[in-house]
Each structure stands twice: as C-alpha cells, then as structure tokens.
Amino acid sequence: MGEAKRRNEQKAAWPRSESYRGMIDLHVLPPVASIDGEYIRRLTGNNDLPTAPEVILRAFRAEVGGRVFQVGFCLGDGHAFSPVGIAVIERLAIEKPGCSLHVVPIVDEDIAWDIVLRHLRTFTGEALLFAYPNSDVYDAGTAEISYSADVRQFDYDGRPLRRLSAADRQKNRERKAEILGRPTPPRFLAAPGHAPEDAPWIFRIGTPAGKVIRTAVWNGRRSYAHEMPEGIERWVGGDRIAIVQVHSPVGVDRRSSLDLTHHLAKDFDGVIHWARDTETFQSILRSFIRLDLESVSPPELPQGWEPDITILAANEGRSGEPVDEAAQ
Structure with missing residues (x-):
C-alpha cells in the first residue's frame, strides 16, 4: 500500500x-x-x-x-x-x-x-x-x-x-x-489568586505498521522534579500507556521522538513524552509540529477505566531501545 x-x-x-x-x-x-x-x-x-x-x-x-x-x-x-x-x-x-x-x-x-x-x-x-x-x-x-x-x-x-x-x-x-x-x-x-495549569499537547500518530495512537508532551522543567498533572494518562487513553522520560532535545545523538513513539506503539496504546526540561519540551513540540502531526483532544473514556502505566527512560540500551527504569 x-x-x-x-x-x-x-x-x-x-x-x-x-x-x-x-x-x-x-x-x-x-x-x-x-x-x-x-x-x-x-x-x-x-x-x-x-x-x-x-x-x-x-x-x-x-x-x-x-x-x-x-x-x-x-x-x-x-x-x-x-x-x-x-x-x-x-x-x-x-x-x-x-x-x-x-x-x-x-x-x-x-x-x-x-x-x-x-x-x-x-x-x-x-x-x-x-x-x-x-x-x-x-x-x-x-x-x-x-x-x-x-x-x-x-x-x-x-x-x-x-x-x-x-x-x-x-x-x-x-x-x-x-x-x-x-x-x-x-x-x-x-498572578495572585490563580494557579495556572499547563494545557495538554496531544498528537495523533500513525505508525508504519498501521497502528494509530495518541502521544502527548509534558514539560518536566527541573529534571523531572516538577509534579505531573493528576490524570495525565487520560490525555492519551488506551489499556497500556508508556510515560517516557526524555533526557535531551530532539536530534541529540540522532534521537527522534517520532521514532521512539513508533517503537513504543508496538506494545502501548498511548505514549507520553515527559521532557526533562523546557529546552527538551520545546524541541519535541517543534519536531512534531513541523512534521504536521495532527493535534487532537483527549479521548472519551469509559467509567472505571484503569490503564496499565509503565515509566521508561529514553536512554539508549545496548539494543538502542528505551530502558525500563520503573513500572506501575
């Protein structure tokens, strides 16, 4: 095809x-x-x-x-x-x-x-x-x-x-x-009396294998010290969700967030890129936008939805695949 x-x-x-x-x-x-x-x-x-x-x-x-x-x-x-x-x-x-x-x-x-x-x-x-x-x-x-x-x-x-x-x-x-x-x-x-929240960045990605998933980008700001929003997994939905800690901007050591998403889509229904800092966050956004990936809203989810969530680090292992640092 x-x-x-x-x-x-x-x-x-x-x-x-x-x-x-x-x-x-x-x-x-x-x-x-x-x-x-x-x-x-x-x-x-x-x-x-x-x-x-x-x-x-x-x-x-x-x-x-x-x-x-x-x-x-x-x-x-x-x-x-x-x-x-x-x-x-x-x-x-x-x-x-x-x-x-x-x-x-x-x-x-x-x-x-x-x-x-x-x-x-x-x-x-x-x-x-x-x-x-x-x-x-x-x-x-x-x-x-x-x-x-x-x-x-x-x-x-x-x-x-x-x-x-x-x-x-x-x-x-x-x-x-x-x-x-x-x-x-x-x-x-x-802004006194106001606690601003980050609006979610959610993209639709079709993989070479024909699978279509949501992927989101979150700004860790201070080496992952910034707490993720409650319910962030609802941005992407699916039964199995990967939250990937991304340590460096796109293009460093030939790393591509799109390739990483394609790889993870083999085993997961949604992928969240948790950027280490604002520079990495903006780099991922620019790459997705310049690829003209479609932006979408969070999915409608059934009552009682409880996905499996795995937290990964986007360090390269011996096989060039992400290293699983922790799982929930």
Whole structure:
C-alpha cells in the first residue's frame, strides 16, 4: 500500500470528533469597570500611564465546533505575566470564576500561530491563556487572528469585525519596520489568586505498521522534579500507556521522538513524552509540529477505566531501545 493511501485510510478511520477544521469564532469580551487605567497603574507602579475608564484587552469568548471557552493573549513566561497580562487573567476569571486556567507558553516565533490554532481547535477546558516572552513572538502568535480565513472576530455587541487584507498586513509590517527603537521589556508578575495549569499537547500518530495512537508532551522543567498533572494518562487513553522520560532535545545523538513513539506503539496504546526540561519540551513540540502531526483532544473514556502505566527512560540500551527504569 502506498504511503499516501495508508495515511488517508488512517485519517478516515480516526473519529472525526477528535479534531476540528471548521471556523473559529472569537467574541471580544467587553470591558469591566474593575479593570481600568488605574488598575494597570497600580500593577506597573507607573503613574504616567493614562487612567482610562476602559481598558481593551486581548480576551475573547471562543466558539469552536460546539465548544465554548474563554481565551486570552498576553506577554509572560507561563508562570509570571506582564501587568496587562494580569489584567487579561482577571478578565477571564470574571467570566468563569474559580475555573482552571490553562496556560500555553509560546517561545518559538516560527510556529507561534500554529500553536495557537491547534489549541483553539482542540481545547476542552473553560479558560485558555497564551503567553509570549516578547513582542515579536506575541505579534507572530496574535496577528493571524485578524487575517486568517479560519477565524471570525466579533465585537462585544456581536457585530462582525472586518478581516484584514494582504495589503493591510503589508502596511502593518512596513510600519513596524520603521520603528527603530525597542520598548523596555515588561516586568512579569505572579498572578495572585490563580494557579495556572499547563494545557495538554496531544498528537495523533500513525505508525508504519498501521497502528494509530495518541502521544502527548509534558514539560518536566527541573529534571523531572516538577509534579505531573493528576490524570495525565487520560490525555492519551488506551489499556497500556508508556510515560517516557526524555533526557535531551530532539536530534541529540540522532534521537527522534517520532521514532521512539513508533517503537513504543508496538506494545502501548498511548505514549507520553515527559521532557526533562523546557529546552527538551520545546524541541519535541517543534519536531512534531513541523512534521504536521495532527493535534487532537483527549479521548472519551469509559467509567472505571484503569490503564496499565509503565515509566521508561529514553536512554539508549545496548539494543538502542528505551530502558525500563520503573513500572506501575
């Protein structure tokens, strides 16, 4: 069977409810009196800022494939945020008090919009926040909202906003190129009263043997010291799940996370890549995204589901296969 035909058959066999390719509607959240210019002045400590009665934030109600959730965009590293970012978080919390805030840090300018689009199409929670380390990555991950044919924007009265044209984009790029100086990087602050959670990264992978599984990527941050989220195994589902501790970025010693997933799929129904640190985490993400692997939501699981979970280390053994360090 040809490779193209095999891939088409795999896509046809996969439940279409697991992914979404239709229109994304973003409705601007209206300003609220409690988040005004004075609020931003207090956060920044900058009394020179105007005390406007209304502050327009990049915060929306998203309607995607029958799902409705809140989504925001701001500068931050995923744990601390710019003062405007704190305001975005507060605005989302007003819509959904007490709900979990899932945060997606985006550091790679080249794939920033791809990351945003994938999460918008697969997110199943209530509140989602995209955090960018600087204005360049922020622009790369937000500008497409106004240009993409996949997105419709509406103001807070429900009126559709005009999609910008290619000519508009060129003018904006020329205007940005004319700016010689750079603003001072914003200082990032912890969001009081909020415990951000990482939004899951889940991909669909078809193996050369014809098996189709989910694989997820998790950021260990500090040599696996960061505690994994409760229920992380539910991201991938299946009767047998492998959680693989990945020690180095993709490409080191010719290591490939895709090849590793193909190997483990022989014995497991789902694979979770537990990256040792953020560099390794971002490296795995970039490789999967550049391979154009499809992003999907977590599966629906039966009541009482209890999988077998095996924890592995992605060190090479004598056979070049993963070494089983521990099992549950």
